[in-house]
Amino acid sequence: DTAVSQTPKYLVTQMGNDKSIKCEQNLGHDTMYWYKQDSKKFLKIMFSYNNKELIINETVPNRFSPKSPDKAHLNLHINSLELGDSAVYFCASSQGVVAFFGQGTRLTVV
Amino acid sequence: AQSVTQPDIHITVSEGASLELRCNYSYGATPYLFWYVQSPGQGLQLLLKYFSGDTLVQGIKGFEAEFKRSQSSFNLRKPSVHWSDAAEYFCAVADYGGSQGNLIFGKGTKLSVKP
Numbered sequence: 001d002t003a004v005s006q007t008p009k010y011l012v013t014q015m016g017n018d019k020s021i022k023c024e025q026n027l028g029h030d031t032m033y034w035y036k037q038d039s040k041k042f043l044k045i046m047f048s049y050n051n052k053e054l055i056i057n058e059t060v061p062n063r064f065s066p067k068s069p070d071k072a073h074l075n076l077h078i079n080s081l082e083l084g085d086s087a088v089y090f091c092a093s094s095q096g097v098v099a100f101f102g103q104g105t106r107l108t109v110v
Numbered sequence: 111a112q113s114v115t116q117p118d119i120h121i122t123v124s125e126g127a128s129l130e131l132r133c134n135y136s137y138g139a140t141p142y143l144f145w146y147v148q149s150p151g152q153g154l155q156l157l158l159k160y161f162s163g164d165t166l167v168q169g170i171k172g173f174e175a176e177f178k179r180s181q182s183s184f185n186l187r188k189p190s191v192h193w194s195d196a197a198e199y200f201c202a203v204a205d206y207g208g209s210q211g212n213l214i215f216g217k218g219t220k221l222s223v224k225p
Contacts, residue, residue, distance in 0.1 A: 041198055043215040056212055097142050097204040101154040
């Protein structure tokens with residue numbers, strides 16, 4: 001009964017590939033987020049969606065495209081992967097300001 | 111601009127000793143403050159939050175934090191640390207723009223516990 005679940009947990013891929021990370025929440029929250037945690041453990045928001053609409057889009061390369069088919073899902077698609085995209089990506093959801101996070105997806109680009 | 115500073119990158123305490131992790135924030139309005147913990151290879155778990163009211167808030171796993179507006183601080187404390195508390199701890203403030211907020215995180219403090 002995981003509240004916020006992401007798949008896959010680990011993703012190793014070559015430079016130039018396109019990959020997707022999926023996120024689902026069963027908390028009934030209206031808002032979902034993607035955060036990136038870099039190699040120094042620093043966490044920064046990438047996107048925020050509310051009821052399937054994009055609310056926040058931080059300075060992120062346009063190779064990153066979030067897609068929200070419904071308010072329980074927020075997927076992250078990344079085109080033309082680069083070495084610098086290697087990081088842990090966290091999905092989160094909230095109703096208001098209290099955010100609940102998924103387990104993270106460790107993306108390694110080789 | 112809003113920001114969160116965790117001055118200590120790494121702290122080591124002995125099991126059973128008390129713990130205080132420091133957090134300072136910069137935010138124009140009344141802050142919504144949080145502490146999250148990340149165990150190795152795990153996601154982020156909410157320890158506690160402060161919105162308003164009593165400035166001493168209790169959280170899970172025996173943690174507490176005190177909000178001090180005059181010092182712009184929200185330090186996390188635990189009276190007696192257990193080996194299982196070894197993890198990375200993140201302080202965050204909600205950037206409550208619009209009708210939803212995103213979180214601005216500090217850079218984290220890694221806690222090591224020695225036997």
